Amino acid sequence: GAGVSQSPRYKVTKRGQDVALRCDPISGHVSLYWYRQALGQGPEFLTYFNYEAQQDKSGLPNDRFSAERPEGSISTLTIQRTEQRDSAMYRCASSLLAGGGTDTQYFGPGTRLTVL
Amino acid sequence: AQTVTQSQPEMSVQEAETVTLSCTYDTSESNYYLFWYKQPPSRQMILVIRQEAYKQQNATENRFSVNFQKAAKSFSLKISDSQLGDTAMYFCALGLNYGGSQGNLIFGKGTKLSVKP
Numbered sequence: 001g002a003g004v005s006q007s008p009r010y011k012v013t014k015r016g017q018d019v020a021l022r023c024d025p026i027s028g029h030v031s032l033y034w035y036r037q038a039l040g041q042g043p044e045f046l047t048y049f050n051y052e053a054q055q056d057k058s059g060l061p062n063d064r065f066s067a068e069r070p071e072g073s074i075s076t077l078t079i080q081r082t083e084q085r086d087s088a089m090y091r092c093a094s095s096l097l098a099g100g101g102t103d104t105q106y107f108g109p110g111t112r113l114t115v116l
Numbered sequence: 117a118q119t120v121t122q123s124q125p126e127m128s129v130q131e132a133e134t135v136t137l138s139c140t141y142d143t144s145e146s147n148y149y150l151f152w153y154k155q156p157p158s159r160q161m162i163l164v165i166r167q168e169a170y171k172q173q174n175a176t177e178n179r180f181s182v183n184f185q186k187a188a189k190s191f192s193l194k195i196s197d198s199q200l201g202d203t204a205m206y207f208c209a210l211g212l213n214y215g216g217s218q219g220n221l222i223f224g225k226g227t228k229l230s231v232k233p
Contacts (some may be wrong), residue, residue, distance in 0.1 A: 033220060033221075035220075035221075040225075040226075041225055041226070042120075042207045042209075042223030042224055042225055042226055043161070043207075043221070043223050044223070045220035045221070045222070048220060056220065059220065089159065091161065093161075102147065102148065102149040102168075102211050102212070103211075104151070104163060104166060105163075105211075105221060106163070107153075107160070107161035107162075109159070109160055110159060110161075
């Protein structure tokens with residue numbers, strides 16, 4: 001079946017604007033994760049959901065970042081009042097089970113966010 | 117705190133030869149998994165191989181195999197018969213099911229592998 005999809009693939013915005021990044025996980029996958037990846041670095045955890053419940057948001061850098069998954073499928077990561085330091089690749093992943101980090105996570109293509 | 121260290125920022129190998137990428141990790145948990153992901157120039161993240169910590173047998177996937185040394189907390193990736201398509205950034209990752217970081221993967225900084233013709 002289809003893999004994890006993310007939209008938009010590229011987003012350029014001006015400092016101070018709000019952005020919403022969308023993730024559509026593999027059908028039937030229980031868990032959904034958001035990561036942020038700076039150039040030349042490995043992905044860093046932001047938050048994750050089991051079904052519609054946000055299980056861990058300890059990686060969100062500050063209260064300008066929020067995420068939701070209201071129906072246990074598609075998720076949206078919202079960044080309010082964007083700053084230049086928010087520029088990065090934002091990756092979504094999903095896994096079949098609610099097994100935390102021990103279940104294989106399948107990644108989407110990412111959204112490259114550039115804040116001018 | 118859990119950490120993953122990849123000490124080789126860049127490596128190169130001739131086509132058809134074998135290369136080994138290093139990874140060490142630190143965790144006090146007993147229930148964990150280890151992963152290698154590949155990120156080609158397209159910047160997709162592709163799972164290469166996974167290893168369950170409770171299994172003694174090293175995982176193998178075609179030309180990719182791991183050398184898992186649990187006591188030494190080492191998890192190296194061996195690529196045999198290297199192909200040009202193996203050129204990519206390789207990330208080692210640790211996944212936990214318990215403790216303070218339940219759910220997420222902890223990634224190393226990556227090793228950039230270049231396969232030369």
